[in-house]
Amino acid sequence: MAAYHKIQTVFLRDPAAHYATVLEGQFVTPEFEYLKQNTWMFTEKVDGTNIQVQWNRESVEFAEKTDRVDIPTCLREKLQEMFAPEVFLPWEAPALTLYGEGYGARIQRGGGTYIPDGCSFILFDVLVKGIWLERQDVEDIANKLHLQVVPLVGKGTLYKAIEMVKRGYPSQLRRTPPEGIVMRPEVELRDRHGERIITKLKMKDFAR
Missing domain, CATH: 3.30.470.30 (DNA ligase/mRNA capping enzyme)
Structure with missing residues (x-):
């Protein structure tokens, strides 16, 4: 049975914070940066x-x-x-x-x-x-x-998703705030290695 692929965080993680938070603006892949202004679909990330x-x-x-x-x-x-x-x-x-x-x-x-x-x-x-x-x-x-x-919680640029995570948004599945957001392009895309373009952010990725 084919295992589900890894979903990378949109930004690099901060070594100075023991990789607990992200370095905002430093994209993990060139594809994320290139597509940052395109339309992405956002779904609630479930902690399970x-x-x-x-x-x-x-x-x-x-x-x-x-x-x-x-x-x-x-x-x-x-x-x-x-x-x-x-x-x-x-x-x-x-x-x-x-x-x-x-x-x-x-x-x-x-x-x-x-x-x-x-x-x-x-x-x-x-x-x-x-x-x-x-x-x-x-x-x-x-x-x-x-x-x-999984609930569709929005559409827009990667910057819109980032702001949603930083501000917080109400979960449609549980009483407490959601774990984060999974973002994928509105049109299914792959990188030059044939890997899906899909990314995520967790609420805890930003220092508060």
């Missing part, structure tokens, strides 16, 4: 554990981002409940991999601020035949499978 759900047209498999980590028992039971093979059959789903976040109580510190007495899965990406689906298609699959999708 990365989960992959693979459907091969016959059965379902689950995996964490790394094989070195086991899926918590409570989350595995929830995934088995949500993704029985029968949910894929009525719409003749193609072979695909769903990427999302397992979140809720007992998953990461503060997971109970999302779901106090349980856990669940929220979708953020879908891969079909090596192609990352567009947002509207991800939402369509989520509707078919009765899944939540």
Whole structure:
């Protein structure tokens, strides 16, 4: 099963602050800097554990981002409940991999601020035949499978996303402020190495 790629922070981290914060204006990649004034889509970053759900047209498999980590028992039971093979059959789903976040109580510190007495899965990406689906298609699959999708919290330049993180914005998923924002170009793009152009910022990336 293909692991989800790393999402780089938009700016370099500050060694003087033990890499806890970022060096604003010093972009990690030339692509981020080149595209900084283009339109990006912003989604709420969820503080959980990365989960992959693979459907091969016959059965379902689950995996964490790394094989070195086991899926918590409570989350595995929830995934088995949500993704029985029968949910894929009525719409003749193609072979695909769903990427999302397992979140809720007992998953990461503060997971109970999302779901106090349980856990669940929220979708953020879908891969079909090596192609990352567009947002509207991800939402369509989520509707078919009765899944939540990470909230779209804005659109604009990278500078707009940076200001949102610095000012703070209300979470649509938990009682406390969100972990941050994930930003991707409105049109799916790759760099010259074939890697997706996608980035993130966390609230704690800026010293307060």
